[in-house]
Amino acid sequence: MAGKTLIKLDGISISFGGVHALQNVDLEILEGQTLCLAGENGGGKSTLIKIISGFYRPDHGTIEIDGKQYSHFTPKQAIDLGIQVIYQDFAIFPNLTVAENIALSAERLDGRKLVNWKNVKKRAQEALDMINVKMDLDAILADLPVASKQLVAICRSLLQHARLLIMDEPTTALTKNEINSLFKVVRDLQAKGISVVFVSHKLEEVYEIAEQLVILRNGKKVIEGPIKDFDRKKFIYHMTGREIESETFTVKNIGSEPLLEVKGIGIKDLFADISFKLYAGEVLGITGLLGSGRSELARALFNLEKIDTGEVLLEGRKLDLKNVKDAINAGIAYVPEDRLTEGLFMPQTISRNMISAVIERNLNGLGLIDTPGVRARSEDWVKELKVKTPSTELPVQALSGGNQQKVVLAKWLATKPKVLILNSPTVGIDVGAKADIYAYTRRLAEEGIGVIIISDDLPEILDNCNRAIIMKRGRLAGEFITSEMTESRLTDILAEAGGEGGAA
Amino acid sequence: MSNEKGIVKYLKDITEDARMVRLFFIMVIAFVIMCVANGNKFFSLSNFQSMARTFPEVGILAIAVSLAMLLGGINLSVVGIANLSGIFCCQFIIATQEKIGMWPAIIIGLAIAMVVGAVCGLLNGFLIAYVGIPAMLATLGTQEIFIGLGVGVTKGAAVFGTPSEFTFFGGAYIFGVIPMSLILFVVVVVVFTILLQRKQYGMELYLVGTNPTAARFSGIKNELVILKTHVFGGILSAIAGIIIASGTNSAKASYGSSYVLRCLIVAILGGINPAGGFGKITGVVMAVLTIQFLSSGFGILRVDGYFQTFVWGAVLVGDMILNYYLDKLAENRKKKKAEKEA
Secondary structure (H helix, E strand, O other), X not given: OOOOEEEEXXXXXXEEOOEEEEEXXXXXXXXXXXEEEEOOOOOOHHHHHHHHOOOOOOOEEXXXXXXXXXXXXXXXXXXXXXXXXXXXXXXXXXXXXXXXXXXXXXXXXXXXXXXXXXXXXXXXXXXXXXXXXXXXXXXXXXXXXXXXXXXXXXHHHXXXXXXXXXXXXXXXXXXXXXXXXXHHHHHHHHHOOOEEEEEOOOHHHHHHHOOEEEEEEOOEEEEEEEHHHOOHHHHXXXXXXXXXXXXXXXXXXXXXXXXXXXXXXXXXXXXXXXXXXXXXXXXXXXXXXXXXXXXXXXXXXXOOOOOOEEEEEEOOEEOOOOOHHHHHHHOXXXXXXXXXXXXOOOOOEHHHHHHOOXXXXXXXXXOOEOHHHHHXXXXXXXXXXXXXXXXXXXXXXXXXXXXXXXXXXXXXXXXOOOEEEEEOOOOOOOHHHHHHHHHHHHHHHHOOOEXXXXXXXHHHHHHHOOEEEEEEOOEEEEEEEHHHOOHHHHHHHHHOOOOOOXXX | OOOOOHHHHHHHXXXXXXXXXXXXXXXXHHHHHHHHHHHHHOOOHHHHHHHHHHHHXXXXXXXXXXXXXXXXXXXXXXXXXXXXXXXXXXXXXXXXXXXHOHHHHHHHHHHHHHHHHHHHHHHHHHXXXXXXXXXHHHHHHHHHHHHHHHHHHHOOOOEOOOOHHHHHHHHOEEOOOEEHHHHHHHHHHHHHHHHHHHOHHHXXXXXXXXXXXXXXXXXXXXXXXXXXXXHHXXXXXXXXXXXXXXXXXXXXXXXXXXXXXXXXXXXXXXXXXXXXXXXXXXXXXXXXHHHHHHHHHHHHOOOOHHHHHHHHHHHHHHHHHHHHHHHHHHHXXXXXXXXXHO
């Protein structure tokens, strides 16, 4: 299906503050080609996108589009040439309607001084028709699920005469069904001769959608070729530069009495009548689609939300928690879903982040913060969890996603928990860091901590938990031993009628 | 690194902070320029004493504003609190000094001032933390309330008639040389530096100011941190109010109406990040000294007051431009160095 060369990068290098973000990278994208850009975080994927879209100017190297060479390539030129990027946050206007979001920038592109409102709706509808999607044009974006926001962003690009659509990790927040419909849209675009660059590190998706695969590691292109030339092992090897072994988790020492016992808890309108037991040494999975109540349940266990009914017992004693601090002191730790907004203080130092949940346990005899002690303990955590950083006094935002997540983990392990709840612990982090985090949770379980992993990443649940429960629409919908379950059967169970949660 | 202790470590921390170094040089430059321009009139004990009597009141108010800014908020009511505390203090002393004796009246009066400040701060903190009003609107409102109360209590007139002993806190010279207000300022600076850099409260303040959501997830009681911060702000304002009332031996609801903006300038020049989470008391101290050097220097030169205001603004804007370009320069230099090595 691929035609002639649309864009050709030659020997691109760029560095920031002495760090080589990209070194001598060549890239060629053909018309109508779907190319996947893979690589661990910090590998240079985002930088490469920003060079293609004219946002960064490379220190060395040339950019050629339609056979014409550009030395001063600007974002404006990129847009004029039909290069469109859909970022992870979509850059949409949440307070405007679907039609306005789709058509307003195209109207502006036409150089109109006044907006023709009739035209706006017409054009928005045309764009939706192009990708065969039905949507209410007058709906306010903020009220729509993530998947719809993404489709709106795609439609907007199409109206700006996109010839190359770059999607930066587009499936992160989508459910399985939504991913399938997104892939259908991508195939339709391809049929129309539009090239797509797909940035991802989820292997399954890459195999499903990509034709050509380019892998970046440490700012260098390590390999390129048609996707059919890559098996999983080769793919992971080139991405991480090392062999990753994965074996399923089996319980070693299980406690005789339940560590955590949840009896019929519920919060009005969120979830109801949830009961389960967690034994020390276990890794329990909680899965369910977005809106099934899985995150709300975790927040309730950590006392971020008050339960209306039921009770929770820890080591046989009924918990009466007034606030989050009580939960921490009782021995419950919660690694939240979104490390950027909920888990970390991004501009603050690594050591500060690591003690932020237990500041009161880091005071010296005078009631002052024990700075040398804090530094020493943070350095221990950095070693223990293999956080890649030259110093604990750097801001967390200087780290890659996987290393940031390790800092969140350290922060919660510093509370010396009995029960560790991990909500979507590996979203947006690379294979290497993922393996480190899984290995560590297993070790914790072996040491007698009860671990709960909440996730909609089914392989994650199946490989790392010994037992799992399924939630649907705020209710318990089943429990299974992971070794007796397959991924395809679990997918079917989750997708059964009524599986989609109400709120997204 | 970790075996360095106490003051050495602290000094190292400030010098490591590039912005603090720049601010230090700006302060020195302002001082040198004023010495050169005014000669002996500036570089003299009497001028130093007069400066040391003047800047503590703005300095302490600026620290109160800085605390609120570290939370990502602001406090526009510090001057209102200072004056209201001063008024209650003076009125109590005048009303009771003959019945309970002068010194008991003064001491209880001071305590009343602090309580008034704390209560005002409590009101600010309550409105912001529990009612959920943005700090700017809440303290804009309470500023008007505090001024209004002050005017109501005094009918707009200055409160006179405190005994001359009351001037000790704002006007006396210890050993005949060091103004009492300077000593109060130093005490405030030391106490709050320790509070912010070494106490649990300080770390919680920086964390809440950086990311309130993550703070809540970390078990920090955000509301309590906000409440405490504004109570501290209120007490600091009351201390400034005592210095003002004592220095002029009177209290007035409309005193220092231009101080609010001056405090903001000092806090921002001192490197307090208005978005919250970053900034040090040390910076605020250097900023208030810089502003004082310029004020006194221009005062001796008999420069028009409007020009002084202009210069403060120019220093602030100039400092921000300087920071921008120096950061950029440092980035480029790093890049070049790395290229050479490669």
